[in-house]
Amino acid sequence: MTDVLRIDDLTMHLETELGTVRAVENLSLRVDEGEAVALVGESGCGKSMTALSIMRLLPPYARFRSGSIRVAGKDLVTAPERAMRQIRGGTIGMIFQDPLTFLNPLRQVGEQIAEAVRLHTGAGRVEADAQALEALRRVRIADAENVVHNYPHQLSGGMRQRVLIAIAVACRPSLLICDEPTTALDVTIQAQIMELIDNLRHELGTAVLLITHDLGLVAQYCSRVYVMYAGQVVEDAGVREIFQHPRHPYTQALLQSSLRPDRVSEDFAVIDGQPPQLLAPPPGCRFHPRCPRVFDPCPSAMPGLDRAGEGRAMVRCHLEEAHQ
Amino acid sequence: MVEATSKANGGDAVATDVAAAGKARAKRGIRFRYARYVARRLLQAVPIIVVIVLINFTLIQAAPGDPVYALIGQMETTPEYIAQVREEFGLDEPLPQQFLSYIAKIATFDLGYSFRFRQDVSGLIFERVPATFLLMGTALVISSLLGIGLGVIAGRRPFGWTDNAATIFALAGFSMPVFWLGQLVLLVFALKLPWFPVQGMVSLRAPSHGWGYIASVLHHLVLPATVYGIYHLTLIFRMTRIKMMDVLVQDFITTARSKGAGERRVLFVHALPNAILPVITVIGYNFGFMLAGSVLVETVFGWPGLGRLMYEAINARDYPLLLGLFVVISLFVIIANVLTDIIYALIDPRILYR
Amino acid sequence: MTIETSSFTVASQPSGLRIFFRNRASAVGTAVLILLVLLAVLGPVLSPYDPLSIGVGETMAPPSLTHIFGTDELGRDIFSRASLGVGVSLFVGFVAAAMSSTIAILIGCISGYFGAFVDDVLMRMTEIFQVIPRFFLAILLVAFFGASIVNIVIAIGLLSWPESARVIRAEVMSLKNRQYVSSARIAGASTASIIFGEILPNALGPVIVNATLQVGQAMLLEAGLSYLGLGDPNRISLGLMLHQSQEIMRTAWWATALPGSLIFFAVLAANLVGDGLNDLFNPRARAR
Numbered sequence: 016m017t018d019v020l021r022i023d024d025l026t027m028h029l030e031t032e033l034g035t036v037r038a039v040e041n042l043s044l045r046v047d048e049g050e051a052v053a054l055v056g057e058s059g060c061g062k063s064m065t066a067l068s069i070m071r072l073l074p075p076y077a078r079f080r081s082g083s084i085r086v087a088g089k090d091l092v093t094a095p096e097r098a099m100r101q102i103r104g105g106t107i108g109m110i111f112q113d114p115l116t117f118l119n120p121l122r123q124v125g126e127q128i129a130e131a132v133r134l135h136t137g138a139g140r141v142e143a144d145a146q147a148l149e150a151l152r153r154v155r156i157a158d159a160e161n162v163v164h165n166y167p168h169q170l171s172g173g174m175r176q177r178v179l180i181a182i183a184v185a186c187r188p189s190l191l192i193c194d195e196p197t198t199a200l201d202v203t204i205q206a207q208i209m210e211l212i213d214n215l216r217h218e219l220g221t222a223v224l225l226i227t228h229d230l231g232l233v234a235q236y237c238s239r240v241y242v243m244y245a246g247q248v249v250e251d252a253g254v255r256e257i258f259q260h261p262r263h264p265y266t267q268a269l270l271q272s273s274l275r276p277d278r279v280s281e282d283f284a285v286i287d288g289q290p291p292q293l294l295a296p297p298p299g300c301r302f303h304p305r306c307p308r309v310f311d312p313c314p315s316a317m318p319g320l321d322r323a324g325e326g327r328a329m330v331r332c333h334l335e336e337a338h339q
Numbered sequence: 340m341v342e343a344t345s346k347a348n349g350g351d352a353v354a355t356d357v358a359a360a361g362k363a364r365a366k367r368g369i370r371f372r373y374a375r376y377v378a379r380r381l382l383q384a385v386p387i388i389v390v391i392v393l394i395n396f397t398l399i400q401a402a403p404g405d406p407v408y409a410l411i412g413q414m415e416t417t418p419e420y421i422a423q424v425r426e427e428f429g430l431d432e433p434l435p436q437q438f439l440s441y442i443a444k445i446a447t448f449d450l451g452y453s454f455r456f457r458q459d460v461s462g463l464i465f466e467r468v469p470a471t472f473l474l475m476g477t478a479l480v481i482s483s484l485l486g487i488g489l490g491v492i493a494g495r496r497p498f499g500w501t502d503n504a505a506t507i508f509a510l511a512g513f514s515m516p517v518f519w520l521g522q523l524v525l526l527v528f529a530l531k532l533p534w535f536p537v538q539g540m541v542s543l544r545a546p547s548h549g550w551g552y553i554a555s556v557l558h559h560l561v562l563p564a565t566v567y568g569i570y571h572l573t574l575i576f577r578m579t580r581i582k583m584m585d586v587l588v589q590d591f592i593t594t595a596r597s598k599g600a601g602e603r604r605v606l607f608v609h610a611l612p613n614a615i616l617p618v619i620t621v622i623g624y625n626f627g628f629m630l631a632g633s634v635l636v637e638t639v640f641g642w643p644g645l646g647r648l649m650y651e652a653i654n655a656r657d658y659p660l661l662l663g664l665f666v667v668i669s670l671f672v673i674i675a676n677v678l679t680d681i682i683y684a685l686i687d688p689r690i691l692y693r
Numbered sequence: 694m695t696i697e698t699s700s701f702t703v704a705s706q707p708s709g710l711r712i713f714f715r716n717r718a719s720a721v722g723t724a725v726l727i728l729l730v731l732l733a734v735l736g737p738v739l740s741p742y743d744p745l746s747i748g749v750g751e752t753m754a755p756p757s758l759t760h761i762f763g764t765d766e767l768g769r770d771i772f773s774r775a776s777l778g779v780g781v782s783l784f785v786g787f788v789a790a791a792m793s794s795t796i797a798i799l800i801g802c803i804s805g806y807f808g809a810f811v812d813d814v815l816m817r818m819t820e821i822f823q824v825i826p827r828f829f830l831a832i833l834l835v836a837f838f839g840a841s842i843v844n845i846v847i848a849i850g851l852l853s854w855p856e857s858a859r860v861i862r863a864e865v866m867s868l869k870n871r872q873y874v875s876s877a878r879i880a881g882a883s884t885a886s887i888i889f890g891e892i893l894p895n896a897l898g899p900v901i902v903n904a905t906l907q908v909g910q911a912m913l914l915e916a917g918l919s920y921l922g923l924g925d926p927n928r929i930s931l932g933l934m935l936h937q938s939q940e941i942m943r944t945a946w947w948a949t950a951l952p953g954s955l956i957f958f959a960v961l962a963a964n965l966v967g968d969g970l971n972d973l974f975n976p977r978a979r980a981r
Contacts, residue, residue: 072596096602104599116590121612121687131598168689182598387821394830402837409837510968514909514961516916519935519953526946627826634828635917649829653836654922661836665829672826 018085019189019222020046020069020107025082025092027068036293038064040246042082043320046190051216051223053233053254055269056243061293062226065243066192069224070109071099086190105135108183108221112195114175118167124151125163128182135186150181153218154211173204180211187219194226209236230273234258242266245301246293248320252328262323262330264306300333308334372691373684380680384673391669395662396441402658406430412657416454424452450663455655460663464645470540471633471644473556477564479622479629482571487618489572490579491606494614497584505576512573517632521566521639528562535562538641563640570632571622578621582614589613616687623679627672719969725962729779729955736776744773744929756947763947765938775952778931782912782959785846785930789911792850794857794904801861802888802896806869816862819855827852831914835923842925845918849911857903864896898974902967909963916956931956 022044029036038061046052054062067073069084071091084091087106089098103109111117119127128147132138138146144163151159154177167175176196183191193212197205213236216223225237233240233254240257242250242265250263261267297304303313312318312333323330399409410424425431429440444450450460493502512520529537536542541555586592587610595609630645637646645664652660684690737744756763762771804815831848838844868874869892877891918924919932926933931952938948 070597072593100599100601102599103597109597111590111593113590117594119591119595119609119613120689127594130595130600134599166688168692179594182594386817387824390821391825394825394833398833398837403839510964511957511961514913514964515957516913516920516932516935516953516960518917518920519949519956522935522939522942522949522953526942526949530943624823627824628828630826631828631917635920638921649832650921653832656836658837661833665826665833668826668829669824673824676824 018045018047019087020044020224021085022065022069023083023085025065025068025084026080027064027073028078028080029064029074030076030078031294034294037246037296038077038293039068041320042243042246042248044241044248044251046222046224048189049216049220049222050239051213051225051237053237053240054224054226054243055228055230055233055240057228059293060243061246062243063194064246066109066194066224066226069192070103070107072103101135104131104183104188105186106188107190107192108186108188109192109194110176110179110183110196113199114172114179115167117179118175120167122166123163124165124167124170124178128163128178128185131182131185146185147181150185151178153184153215154178154181156181172200173207176200176204176208177211180208180215184215184219184221188221190222190224191215192224192226195228196225197229197232198227212236230269242269245296247301247331248329249302249331250328251320251330252326256326256328260324262328262335263302263332264308264334265302268307300331310334369688369691376684376691377681380677384677387673388670391666392442392445393438395445395666396438398662399441400434409658409662410451411454412655412659420454445666450666451659453652453657453660455657456660460660461667463648463660464663464667467643467645467648470642471630471637471646474560474563474567474637474642474644475629475633477560478567478571481564482568483575483622485568486572486575487579487611487615490576490618491583491611491614493576494580494583494587495606497580502580506580509573509576512569513577516635517566517570518635518639520569521563521636524562524566525639535559540643559640559642563636563642566639567632567636570636571629574625575618575622578618579614582617583610586610586614612686616683619682619686620679623675623682626675627668630668630671716969716972718965719972722962722965722969725958726966729783729959729962732776733780733783736779737773740770740773740776742770742773744770744777755945756951762951763945765945765948766941771934771948771951774929774934775931775955777929778934778952779955779959781842781928781930782915782932782956785842785849785915786908786912786959786963789846789849789853789915790904790907792846793852793854793907793911794900796851797854797857797861797903798893798900800854801858802865802893804858805862805865806884806888806892808866812862816859819858822852823855828914828917831918832921832923835918840923840925842928842930845915845923845925848918849914853907853910853914857900857907860899860903861896864899865892868892868895898970902971902974905963905967905970909960909967912956912960912963 022042025039025042026037027039029038040061042061042065044052044054044065054065056062064073064077068077068079069086069091071094079092082092086102089102091099091102094102118124125144125147128150129140129143132143132146132150133140136143136146148159148163151162156162156174156177162170162174162178167178170178180191180196191212196212197208200208209232212223212225215221223236225232227233237254239253240251241248242257242263244265250257250261250266252262257266258270261270297314299312299314299316300306300318303309306313310333316333318331318333318336320329320331321335322328323332323335399406402409407421407425407428407430410428410430411421428444429437432440448461450464452458453460453463456463489505493499493505496502525537529535536559540559541552542559546552592605592609595605600609633644634646634649636642637644638650641647645668648660649664651657652664751764752766752768762775764770765774800815800819804812804819831845831852834848834851835844865888874887874891877887882890915924915930916932916935919930920936922936924930924933924936934952935949935956938945938952942949
């Protein structure tokens with residue numbers, strides 16, 4: 016199978032007034048054609064920054080330090096801005112957390128979808144409008160003929176998220192990045208939106224990179240998982256493997272907290288200790304100050320991301336190294 | 340597969356019709372809301388007009404001395420004229436009565452008589468309106484275009500060197516008494532370098548109509564319009580810059596970029612319309628402030644508009660003319676406010692649904 | 694103290710005074726204001742000439758070592774007059790700003806705290822006041838009641854409160870349901886002490902910013918009124934000097950240039966300080 020996205024050893028820093036924020040460090044990630052992959056972690060662990068790196072929508076003070084992001088034969092780290100514009104919305108579509116603030120309040124829904132079409136296909140106004148209508152139907156909006164002329168504020172949260180999805184898939188991208196797509200929505204709507212994304216994946220053959228903190232969604236919709244902690248991937252495994260046999264202590268803690276639905280929260284407050292400061296990350300293993308199984312090498316040496324067990328799982332932990 | 344395609348095509352044809360119907364329905368709904376909105380805005384203006392008249396009336400009554408002098412001004416007149424004014428405004432009647440007849444007079448645009456100019460106040464004022472509007476209009480067009488343009492450039496890269504330079508320039512403009520700037524410009528470009536005329540709107544030797552007349556007016560317009568323009572430029576620039584900074588970090592800008600929109604498209608199609616609304620509001624709501632600037636600029640350049648008239652009225656202590664000017668200027672300001680809200684709703688229909 | 698931000702935590706926050714003075718502009722503004730106050734206080738003492746007496750030098754003498762700002766058409770020393778004028782302008786600016794801020798605080802607090810009917814009435818009133826062309830109303834007030842410094846201050850102070858009142862109202866509304874306010878209420882504190890003791894101190898940031906910016910605006914308004922011939926003829930203000938220099942502008946540019954630049958620097962300094970304070974109280978404007 017060919018990959019639609021391949022990130023190798025990516026390091027991206029934010030040079031702020033307060034110092035260097037190590038948002039993404041030595042991150043490698045692959046998404047194959049038509050596949051659904053999850054990127055999981057606490058808020059602030061760098062998973063959204065990874066998504067924005069792929070789209071090159073980073074703040075001006077962001078700097079790529081190493082690595083490559085390969086999409087459709089191009090390296091997005093070095094691609095010229097003009098090529099990036101073709102990628103954004105053309106090859107890769109992206110949807111975001113809060114569907115209200117991500118829509119332009121002053122323009123009709125139809126115009127906002129048609130704009131994406133016109134930017135990528137050179138279609139005329141009429142043709143683009145027709146495609147916008149079709150895109151709305153594709154995201155299962157009943158009454159699409161009226162909704163095209165609505166303004167975002169006239170729509171419900173779920174509808175707005177559908178519109179954002181319509182914008183993202185209007186040009187049939189080969190990859191759809193979903194950054195916490197259901198966090199801001201009601202539980203019932205969440206399921207509908209996830210079903211929709213899953214259906215679109217099958218219909219259009221679009222691969223999905225789902226960025227989330229909700230392991231429930233991951234189990235239901237994805238085939239592979241990357242667990243991210245403090246800007247690094249700490250575990251990379253198939254869904255079944257991760258749920259049945261989580262190896263990294265952080266993954267184990269995540270799973271435990273998600274088994275207690277009464278205590279699930281966006282920042283996994285159930286795991287002891289403060290989330291790490293990306294401004295001055297702890298030496299050695301980033302997780303060691305919070306790790307229940309910390310031992311000698313942890314505070315001084317950074318573990319590598321290595322193959323563990325018989326499966327194809329990769330884990331960044333000294334415990335695994337000790338086993339071998 | 341073939342069947343599905345043909346079905347889809349047939350569906351599209353139907354869809355176009357349905358879409359047209361939907362559009363029509365949406366339009367009708369919005370028109371109705373719009374009419375209701377405009378009507379409501381107009382109604383809201385009524386109490387303000389009453390307050391303005393009440394202020395005038397209170398001033399006449401509360402000013403030191405006999406109210407009749409507030410209706411005549413500090414002028415040498417005859418006892419007969421004083422008696423006539425007293426009679427006309429019913430000054431011997433009880434206050435509520437006086438107020439009602441004062442409202443009635445203003446409602447019919449009877450703003451009294453200027454003894455100094457020997458003319459009706461309303462006629463005197465409306466003669467001067469075109470000159471002020473010419474000056475304000477010219478300055479406003481120039482300053483809006485420049486101010487918004489500069490604001491977009493500066494707001495795009497906050498704290499870059501263009502932004503810093505423009506910000507310092509704007510802060511200086513904002514802190515300068517507009518009439519003093521006028522005096523300086525006059526000193527340099529009309530007195531030291533005789534490039535532009537010193538005073539007035541048209542030179543005495545110019546023909547009274549045709550291109551020669553227009554050329555002379557334009558020549559006279561340059562300096563006052565520039566000074567007045569700089570004054571607004573700073574306001575519009577500051578507002579545009581701040582709003583662009585606000586808008587450019589908003590989420591829907593990220594969406595626009597993630598669609599593949601280029602930098603210019605993001606700035607002018609997505610960011611600017613959202614940033615410009617408050618700027619329009621500032622321009623519209625500051626109409627009174629702008630007219631205040633025009634009094635000062637017109638005074639410096641001897642531009643024969645409302646402002647110059649106000650200056651003459653002040654120095655002659657021509658009270659009826661001052662009161663009349665206040666009423667007319669207030670009316671302009673109220674109209675400008677209502678118009679601003681109407682334009683706002685045209686750009687941002689969300690307001691119609693509140 | 695740790696402050697949680699979206700992607701990382703920050704150990705400590707620089708102190709307010711440091712932020713204020715790190716901003717070079719506000720430091721310069723403060724320095725200029727201090728210099729101007731010194732000029733107003735010491736100028737009349739230091740200058741060998743009486744600002745009011747005629748013929749202390751030649752008429753319309755350009756700036757020189759004896760008369761550093763030159764003299765006017767009656768041979769009066771412009772430096773002595775201008776240093777008096779700075780004092781009058783600053784006085785008008787500060788007193789009028791204090792007055793309008795007081796009104797704004799009262800109306801904003803009452804409106805924001807009580808809400809409902811009181812709020813409706815006060816806000817309608819505020820809106821009406823915002824629409825009325827205030828410069829013109831100030832002209833009318835001064836023209837009708839006489840051009841004295843007190844009337845000018847009152848006219849300016851009475852007319853420039855609405856914007857601040859709205860800001861304060863919004864601030865009070867957002868603060869009044871905070872926990873510490875509720876607990877003061879439950880503890881039985883009086884309404885006045887809740888408003889002025891618990892809420893106002895926390896809403897003071899925007900009040901101070903607005904008041905500072907209004908000092909500049911008030912000085913500009915006073916200059917404008919004086920220029921139009923509505924200045925107090927018994928108090929030399931910078932605006933009045935500009936009004937008087939109108940006639941001799943062609944020959945004596947210094948009579949216009951120097952008082953004008955003093956107004957400019959005073960207003961600029963007030964605006965710089967205001968902007969610096971705004972950065973201090975409103976960290977959003979401080980970008981990243």
